[in-house]
Amino acid sequence: MNRIAKTLLVLLAAGWLQPLAAADDRLTLTGSSTVAPLALEIGKRFERENPGVRVDVQTGGSSRGINDARLGLADIGLVSRALNAEEKDLTAYTIALDGIGIILHRDNPVRQLSVEQIVDIYTGKTRNWRELGGPDKPITAVNKAEGRSTLELFLHYFALKNSQIRAQVVIGDNQQGIKTVAGNPGAIGYVSIGSAEFEQKRGVPIRLIPMDGVEASVAAVRDGSYPLSRPLNLVVKGKPPALGERFIGFARSAAVNDLVEAQFFVPLEP
Amino acid sequence: MGEKLAERTFTTAVWLSVALVAAVFLWIVADVALRGFSTLSWSFLSQAPGDAGRTGGIAPILVSTLLILSIALAVAVPLGLAVAVWLSEFTRAGRGGDTMRLFLDVLAGVPSIVYGLFGNAFFSIYLGLGFSLLSGGLTLACMILPVFIRTCEAGLGAVGSEWRLGALAAGMTHGAAVRHILLPAAAPAVAAGLVLGIGRATAETAALIFTSGYVDRIPGSLLDSGRALAVHIYDLSMNVTGGDAAAYASALVLIALIALLNVLAQALTDNWLSRRITPL
Numbered sequence: 001m002n003r004i005a006k007t008l009l010v011l012l013a014a015g016w017l018q019p020l021a022a023a024d025d026r027l028t029l030t031g032s033s034t035v036a037p038l039a040l041e042i043g044k045r046f047e048r049e050n051p052g053v054r055v056d057v058q059t060g061g062s063s064r065g066i067n068d069a070r071l072g073l074a075d076i077g078l079v080s081r082a083l084n085a086e087e088k089d090l091t092a093y094t095i096a097l098d099g100i101g102i103i104l105h106r107d108n109p110v111r112q113l114s115v116e117q118i119v120d121i122y123t124g125k126t127r128n129w130r131e132l133g134g135p136d137k138p139i140t141a142v143n144k145a146e147g148r149s150t151l152e153l154f155l156h157y158f159a160l161k162n163s164q165i166r167a168q169v170v171i172g173d174n175q176q177g178i179k180t181v182a183g184n185p186g187a188i189g190y191v192s193i194g195s196a197e198f199e200q201k202r203g204v205p206i207r208l209i210p211m212d213g214v215e216a217s218v219a220a221v222r223d224g225s226y227p228l229s230r231p232l233n234l235v236v237k238g239k240p241p242a243l244g245e246r247f248i249g250f251a252r253s254a255a256v257n258d259l260v261e262a263q264f265f266v267p268l269e270p
Numbered sequence: 271m272g273e274k275l276a277e278r279t280f281t282t283a284v285w286l287s288v289a290l291v292a293a294v295f296l297w298i299v300a301d302v303a304l305r306g307f308s309t310l311s312w313s314f315l316s317q318a319p320g321d322a323g324r325t326g327g328i329a330p331i332l333v334s335t336l337l338i339l340s341i342a343l344a345v346a347v348p349l350g351l352a353v354a355v356w357l358s359e360f361t362r363a364g365r366g367g368d369t370m371r372l373f374l375d376v377l378a379g380v381p382s383i384v385y386g387l388f389g390n391a392f393f394s395i396y397l398g399l400g401f402s403l404l405s406g407g408l409t410l411a412c413m414i415l416p417v418f419i420r421t422c423e424a425g426l427g428a429v430g431s432e433w434r435l436g437a438l439a440a441g442m443t444h445g446a447a448v449r450h451i452l453l454p455a456a457a458p459a460v461a462a463g464l465v466l467g468i469g470r471a472t473a474e475t476a477a478l479i480f481t482s483g484y485v486d487r488i489p490g491s492l493l494d495s496g497r498a499l500a501v502h503i504y505d506l507s508m509n510v511t512g513g514d515a516a517a518y519a520s521a522l523v524l525i526a527l528i529a530l531l532n533v534l535a536q537a538l539t540d541n542w543l544s545r546r547i548t549p550l
């Protein structure tokens with residue numbers, strides 16, 4: 001009896017070790033944690049419309065998306081910024097836009113910060129809100145971790161190097177930034193505008209402030225007037241396989257606009 | 271009088287410490303329960319997640335979590351028991367055993383993200399297992415082995431030497447003594463090691479996000495990627511805007527799952543090992 005049970009177990013294990021879908025109807029996407037939930041939802045809809053196909057999405061950051069697409073560890077990389085000069089071996093397909101906004105705690109009376117003021121805060125020259133017309137409270141600068149594309153975008157826009165930044169908190173994902181600022185009245189951070197707008201409406205104690213005089217809103221990102229926005233990209237090395245090409249086409253079509261908006265991003269074509 | 275005061279202060283301090291620890295535990299559980307309970311329902315446990323986890327449930331994630339945990343335990347428990355027996359019964363105090371202990375103690379203190387990166391490099395890429403339940407389970411096995419081995423070894427070491435001498439006098443072989451006398455006598459320590467391992471493994475995020483991965487459908491094979499409960503909670507609370515309610519409900523499920531698994535592990539070890547000691 002025991003032996004029969006054991007044999008069954010071994011057979012069962014062997015059966016389980018066979019992947020169900022063959023390699024050519026499976027797509028692997030890895031990269032940006034910002035894009036991952038959207039890619040996952042697009043993947044699910046793509047699977048429903050193409051029975052037998054599997055779309056596996058993995059997270060880990062944009063650098064990983066670039067790296068995995070290059071090494072062939074993934075069919076498609078997820079990258080939440082435009083490709084730079086050293087990445088011209090890859091091709092990017094934009095599926096949505098996302099704006100980056102500066103957030104303060106709701107109780108902070110400061111309503112506007114100039115580019116120079118933000119640079120001074122992040123380089124440690126300004127350390128107290130008093131110097132900016134706020135209360136006598138130390139500033140907690142919240143920065144993003146190395147390898148995050150929000151960080152690269154932020155540094156690029158303010159012409160800073162990461163080594164110049166004197167941050168008190170270093171965070172990873174977007175939502176962590178919102179929670180860090182909501183929990184600290186002296187904090188300043190930069191996060192995805194769509195998420196910040198949603199959380200602000202829900203009563204989370206944060207406030208988006210204008211960037212260089214332009215109001216930080218999804219609408220401003222959509223009409224292109226907002227200065228600090230980024231494309232969310234699918235990247236591939238060389239020509240994608242037929243299935244990958246179809247997926248990219250699907251992800252760029254209006255058929256996924258509702259999914260893009262549900263993740264608080266801006267669709268390409270309304 | 272002074273002695274009485276000292277005694278009273280001591281007693282109060284002990285009770286206060288207990289109250290403090292209990293309060294912290296209750297606070298965490300109550301917080302999670304209060305915020306998660308309204309979202310929790312049968313359909314939350316039986317449905318697949320939708321809208322990046324904000325809606326729907328966690329059924330595929332529960333399946334993945336249990337499979338990853340089973341792999342980890344299936345690998346770590348036999349291997350860990352064997353190494354513990356070797357350390358405690360087959361080596362004299364000396365270099366080999368002490369070096370091994372040092373390695374284990376260092377490994378036990380290594381942060382789980384390091385195991386995650388190792389697992390990703392070794393199991394996922396070098397061995398070609400990719401993002402899979404197998405990669406995740408094996409990574410977790412590596413992670414829980416050091417603590418499990420050291421706990422079991424301490425348990426075996428605490429068994430009085432008269433038990434060993436008695437077994438020897440009765441003409442038992444070394445192996446038989448370990449199997450029939452020493453391991454059953456060390457059962458409480460094995461159970462403790464198991465409980466620690468299960469707790470750590472079930473609640474693990476960093477070691478799993480790059481090994482078993484992010485895919486939130488029901489796995490069709492052990493070579494499929496599957497999202498663990500802790501990874502799901504992390505993603506919902508740190509990455510998915512508006513995912514907090516589902517995150518709390520998932521956290522509540524995680525706490526209940528760990529409690530359940532611990533009771534089960536305790537009962538199983540008690541039953542399996544301590545029953546052996548009587549009939550012989």
